Amino acid sequence: MIKTPIVKFNIKDLDLTTSEKKVAQTLMKAAESIAPIYEKQENHEFPGANFYPHDATKEEIEKAAEKNPGILNPYTMVERGAGGKLIAIPYHVKFKSQLGKTSKLLEAAAKLTKNHDLAHRLHLQAHSLLDGNYELSDIYWLSMKPYKIDIAIGPIDRLDDKLFFKKASYEAWVGIMDEEATQKAKIIQQEIYDVRRKIFSSSQKADFLDKTKLRVDKTLIFSGLFARGMFTSNSLPVDPNLMEKYGIEITFFDSSLDVKFAKQHYPIFQSVFEKEFQKDYSKEVLREGSFRNVLLHEIGHSLLRYKDSEERLKELFPVIDELAATIYGIKSCASLVLKGIMTEQELEAIMIMFICRAFTWWLDSQTQPSVEPFALGHAIALNYFLAAGALQEQNGISWPNFSKMFMAIEELSNGLEALISLGSRSDAKYFIDKYGSFMIYSSFVNRLKGLK
Numbered sequence: 001m002i003k004t005p006i007v008k009f010n011i012k013d014l015d016l017t018t019s020e021k022k023v024a025q026t027l028m029k030a031a032e033s034i035a036p037i038y039e040k041q042e043n044h045e046f047p048g049a050n051f052y053p054h055d056a057t058k059e060e061i062e063k064a065a066e067k068n069p070g071i072l073n074p075y076t077m078v079e080r081g082a083g084g085k086l087i088a089i090p091y092h093v094k095f096k097s098q099l100g101k102t103s104k105l106l107e108a109a110a111k112l113t114k115n116h117d118l119a120h121r122l123h124l125q126a127h128s129l130l131d132g133n134y135e136l137s138d139i140y141w142l143s144m145k146p147y148k149i150d151i152a153i154g155p156i157d158r159l160d161d162k163l164f165f166k167k168a169s170y171e172a173w174v175g176i177m178d179e180e181a182t183q184k185a186k187i188i189q190q191e192i193y194d195v196r197r198k199i200f201s202s203s204q205k206a207d208f209l210d211k212t213k214l215r216v217d218k219t220l221i222f223s224g225l226f227a228r229g230m231f232t233s234n235s236l237p238v239d240p241n242l243m244e245k246y247g248i249e250i251t252f253f254d255s256s257l258d259v260k261f262a263k264q265h266y267p268i269f270q271s272v273f274e275k276e277f278q279k280d281y282s283k284e285v286l287r288e289g290s291f292r293n294v295l296l297h298e299i300g301h302s303l304l305r306y307k308d309s310e311e312r313l314k315e316l317f318p319v320i321d322e323l324a325a326t327i328y329g330i331k332s333c334a335s336l337v338l339k340g341i342m343t344e345q346e347l348e349a350i351m352i353m354f355i356c357r358a359f360t361w362w363l364d365s366q367t368q369p370s371v372e373p374f375a376l377g378h379a380i381a382l383n384y385f386l387a388a389g390a391l392q393e394q395n396g397i398s399w400p401n402f403s404k405m406f407m408a409i410e411e412l413s414n415g416l417e418a419l420i421s422l423g424s425r426s427d428a429k430y431f432i433d434k435y436g437s438f439m440i441y442s443s444f445v446n447r448l449k450g451l452k
């Protein structure tokens with residue numbers, strides 16, 4: 001039996017009033033109620049999960065979509081109708097009865113909260129789940145003043161659709177803002193944005209730097225695809241046209257990162273790096289390095305949105321896009337170090353944790369196909385480092401050559417941005433075939449035994 005896709009985080013000392021607690025609890029129930037819908041969509045045995053009939057080929061679906069664009073709409077399930085013809089059924093019709101429950105819980109939370117903005121947004125969200133018009137509630141969310149309790153709920157990420165990267169999976173999170181961590185993260189974000197503002201960019205580039213919001217949350221619950229992927233951050237909306245109009249909101253899930261660091265990143269550091277080398281880096285500096293990887297990844301995303309890149313790169317887009325974001329972010333740290341906002345050792349910790357996170361993605365991808373693009377992207381980077389002479393392995397990775405690694409990062413970042421801004425699917429395919437070998441991971445298999 002597969003586990004129900006719900007993860008609850010145990011968080012001590014939450015700074016909430018009694019009434020706020022009630023709101024949060026009701027939102028958690030709403031989040032939980034979305035899990036059964038996700039279970040109907042997910043199916044790791046088929047690249048198209050349950051979004052398309054299992055016997056339908058990619059060609060048949062594409063052909064049907066030419067006549068009926070609803071077939072490749074992000075919010076429809078594709079089924080066989082009369083005579084075996086492919087038909088598209090909107091999510092809000094297909095899952096109507098379950099969504100009714102979720103919507104009621106959101107309305108209940110809207111009545112409980114004393115924050116007017118949140119109440120209005122929950123009301124819009126409850127409606128959008130039932131009528132399939134998600135844009136309105138997204139827009140309101142992006143324009144509202146940040147509030148300490150937050151929820152995202154509905155069909156959002158498209159990672160489960162390995163056939164076309166079109167269909168959105170149901171998922172939800174509920175979080176409470178961590179003010180201090182949020183402020184610290186904003187300093188790094190602003191510095192990187194200031195540098196980027198000085199660079200010329202093409203007309204296809206989506207520009208929304210002044211409308212980017214960022215928050216670090218103590219997460220209470222993940223449901224649906226979020227629970228499966230145990231993601232550490234998210235950026236919404238996903239449509240570059242909406243981004244440009246209304247900006248984006250980036251959320252960091254610190255609770256999820258805590259779990260990942262303790263169970264994966266740190267034990268991996270202890271397994272793949274040479275013992276003497278490990279002594280130079282404290283657990284705290286590495287934990288911060290791990291958070292900064294996530295932070296830089298999302299900052300990178302926000303700077304690398306091109307309106308036509310999905311169309312050009314097709315199903316290979318996530319591999320290139322996810323890697324490019326992190327690599328661009330790390331590259332941008334040069335100016336932070338020069339200005340004394342970050343120490344050299346902190347930058348090294350970021351690169352060390354980048355390597356550890358690569359192994360995490362690889363291990364996760366063996367049971368969780370939705371993270372495959374991340375594992376493949378990181379394999380590309382590790383192979384790139386190896387070719388640049390930045391990494392060597394004998395009794396574990398000993399002192400990496402950080403200056404070579406940083407130069408490789410700069411070069412790789414330029415190559416990836418070229419693919420995102422101008423490249424074709426076949427350019428991306430060539431690049432992935434050249435550098436994307438998973439052999440790099442297998443040479444570490446023995447060291448990673450015992451890790452989940």
Ligand SMILES: [Zn+2]
Binds near residue numbers: 297301322325
């Ligand atoms: Zn990403």
